[in-house]
Amino acid sequence: MARTGRPRIFDKELAISKAMVLYWEQGFESTSLAQLKEAMGISSASFYAAFGSKENLFKEVIDRYNTSYGKVTDCLVDTSIKSKVAIEQALRQTAKMQTDPSHPTGCMLVLSANVCSEKNNHVRDLIFKERSLVRLNLEECIIRGQENGEITREVKADVLCTLIEAFMYGISTQARDGISYKSIDQAITQIMKTCDI
Amino acid sequence: MARTGRPRIFDKELAISKAMVLYWEQGFESTSLAQLKEAMGISSASFYAAFGSKENLFKEVIDRYNTSYGKVTDCLVDTSIKSKVAIEQALRQTAKMQTDPSHPTGCMLVLSANVCSEKNNHVRDLIFKERSLVRLNLEECIIRGQENGEITREVKADVLCTLIEAFMYGISTQARDGISYKSIDQAITQIMKTCDI
DNA sequence: TTACTTATATACTAATCGTTCCATAAATGA
DNA sequence: TCATTTATGGAACGATTAGTATATAAGTAA
Numbered sequence: 001m002a003r004t005g006r007p008r009i010f011d012k013e014l015a016i017s018k019a020m021v022l023y024w025e026q027g028f029e030s031t032s033l034a035q036l037k038e039a040m041g042i043s044s045a046s047f048y049a050a051f052g053s054k055e056n057l058f059k060e061v062i063d064r065y066n067t068s069y070g071k072v073t074d075c076l077v078d079t080s081i082k083s084k085v086a087i088e089q090a091l092r093q094t095a096k097m098q099t100d101p102s103h104p105t106g107c108m109l110v111l112s113a114n115v116c117s118e119k120n121n122h123v124r125d126l127i128f129k130e131r132s133l134v135r136l137n138l139e140e141c142i143i144r145g146q147e148n149g150e151i152t153r154e155v156k157a158d159v160l161c162t163l164i165e166a167f168m169y170g171i172s173t174q175a176r177d178g179i180s181y182k183s184i185d186q187a188i189t190q191i192m193k194t195c196d197i
Numbered sequence: 198m199a200r201t202g203r204p205r206i207f208d209k210e211l212a213i214s215k216a217m218v219l220y221w222e223q224g225f226e227s228t229s230l231a232q233l234k235e236a237m238g239i240s241s242a243s244f245y246a247a248f249g250s251k252e253n254l255f256k257e258v259i260d261r262y263n264t265s266y267g268k269v270t271d272c273l274v275d276t277s278i279k280s281k282v283a284i285e286q287a288l289r290q291t292a293k294m295q296t297d298p299s300h301p302t303g304c305m306l307v308l309s310a311n312v313c314s315e316k317n318n319h320v321r322d323l324i325f326k327e328r329s330l331v332r333l334n335l336e337e338c339i340i341r342g343q344e345n346g347e348i349t350r351e352v353k354a355d356v357l358c359t360l361i362e363a364f365m366y367g368i369s370t371q372a373r374d375g376i377s378y379k380s381i382d383q384a385i386t387q388i389m390k391t392c393d394i
Numbered sequence: 395t396t397a398c399t400t401a402t403a404t405a406c407t408a409a410t411c412g413t414t415c416c417a418t419a420a421a422t423g424a
Numbered sequence: 425t426c427a428t429t430t431a432t433g434g435a436a437c438g439a440t441t442a443g444t445a446t447a448t449a450a451g452t453a454a
Contacts (some may be wrong), residue, residue: 005400006450027312030226033442035314041198043403044443050401087374110370113314114303115224117232128374135374162376163384169370174306177325177332177452179359187360190352194387202419202430230412240433241413245430251412 009116010048015040020061023102026118028058028113028123046109055123058113062130065108072097076137084146084195087138091168091188105174109134135165151195167191209247212237217258221301225320226244227311252320257311259327262305269294274285278341281392283336288365288385295368296378303369306331332362348392357392364388 018039022031033054037047051057072093081160098106113120113127139161145151149158171184215236219228228250234244249255269290272283295303310317310324336358342348348357368381 001399004398004452006402008401009450025312026314030312030314030317032314032440034440035341043401043405043446048443057378074411099383106311114311114370114373115222116307117223119225120227131370131374156383158380159383159387162371162380163364163387164383166365166367166371166384167360167363168367170365170367173311173328173366173369174359174363176311177328179362183355183359184363184365186356187363190356190391191388192385194391200430201422201428202423205431206420207431229410240431242415242434242450245413305442372401 001106007176008046008050010040010046011043014150015042015085016057016060016064018165019057020064020108022109023058023061023112024065027111027116029116029120039129040044058123059126062109062126066130069103070099070107070109073134073137076134076141079144082150083141083148084150084192087145087164087195088188088192091191092185094168095171095181095184099179099184103134105175107169110169111176112153115125121194136160145195164192198218201209205247206242207239207243208239210338212247212329213254213257213261215307217261218301220255220258220309221262221305224308225238225314226313226317254321259306259323263327266294266300267304267306270331270334273331273338274339279347280345281389282346284337284342284361284392285385285389287335288361288388289382291365292378294377295372302372304366307366307369308373315327325327330376335362342392360391361388375389 018041019036020182022035022039025031026035031079033047034042036054036057037044040047042050047057051060069156073090075089075093078086081089094107109130113124116124125155139157142157142160142164146153146157174184208214215238216233219232219236222228223232230241230244231379232252233251234241239247244254248257252256270287272278272286272290273284278286291304306324308340310321313321339348339354341359343350343354364384371381
């Protein structure tokens with residue numbers, strides 16, 4: 001049955017998108033309620049009625065990121081494509097997305113809450129958990145590749161995972177520094193060779 | 198001649214060290230004056246008399262970092278050692294330093310002001326300039342190596358630089374995530390092979 | 395119509411932010 | 425001794441922080 005009460009006047013999904021851009025650009029702590037409210041075009045009352053708190057909105061933003069821009073690494077869990085192809089695709093899509101000037105550069109999961117004050121350590125941990133998932137997916141993808149003989153067994157999966165993961169995370173800072181997609185893409189070509197050594 | 202006036206009661210160098218730990222751990226914006234003052238053991242008046250502002254203290258902290266922990270990449274400009282050795286040393290020393298639990302993990306130049314609110318973009322730019330210097334040193338080191346025949350000429354110096362730099366920056370996030378020095382160190386062994394391909 | 399539910403606008407809160415002011419303390423120079 | 429200089433402790437500054445209170449608007453259900 002239809003819900004009762006006065007209908008919401010603003011578009012909640014659009015508001016989350018606007019909030020995501022701010023959190024992505026400035027980070028969780030450095031983004032103020034005043035900025036969020038202005039970008040979303042709503043008042044304090046509407047904000048808290050719809051989202052509960054600044055932190056809770058951030059959680060909704062993380063979900064939104066994971067199901068939109070963050071999907072660039074989803075190929076890592078796709079067992080229908082070859083592992084090495086999946087890794088290369090994840091890296092190239094990551095580089096492409098993170099250098100796209102139509103939104104904040106870099107990865108929101110790497111940049112938005114890597115450092116914060118003590119009182120928000122639990123928010124930092126939220127992001128940490130998201131990264132752990134990506135790492136897990138990457139490592140399992142590498143293990144599949146080693147079992148199939150696509151990826152060298154000379155190096156332990158854990159080490160290869162650390163290698164690829166560090167490179168992937170580093171792209172965020174490079175994207176912020178203005179390093180071009182082309183340069184990163186060429187670096188990916190080179191780093192993929194380490195899977196064979 | 199000796200300076201006049203009441204002598205400073207606290208150790209300025211020690212105070213900068215205490216401030217560095219806070220900025221390193223939490224970032225520039227997330228570190229409050231109250232925290233800084235307490236860690237340094239001084240009052241507002243002493244703080245502003247000695248350092249001028251929160252931002253100016255941050256500049257002094259950057260200098261301190263560059264001449265202490267940040268020296269792990271200084272070998273890149275040492276033309277008396279082979280380029281490839283210098284790069285490997287820079288990476289291993291970086292990994293060792295950034296995972297050392299006796300101080301905040303990761304690199305202060307990567308973590309402390311990568312994202313911030315608009316009003317502090319000039320502070321972010323300070324850190325950006327510091328990173329640019331490291332990148333420049335790395336690229337010139339690679340070029341030397343290619344000229345000497347130590348490093349493959351199959352790949353452009355710019356691309357190899359982007360590859361190594363991304364990996365190096367990514368260590369900061371990994372160190373924050375608790376990835377072990379051992380794992381990163383083994384990854385370095387692997388990534389160094391890309392200099393030969 | 396009346397009751398109920400939810401969203402809105404506006405005003406407001408206590409706490410914290412970086413910074414400044416002021417009186418006083420402690421040194422040197424004349 | 426007395427002026428000058430610099431540092432100190434502590435109170436206070438206006439601005440901003442995240443979040444609430446209150447009254448009203450706008451919908452559905454009976």
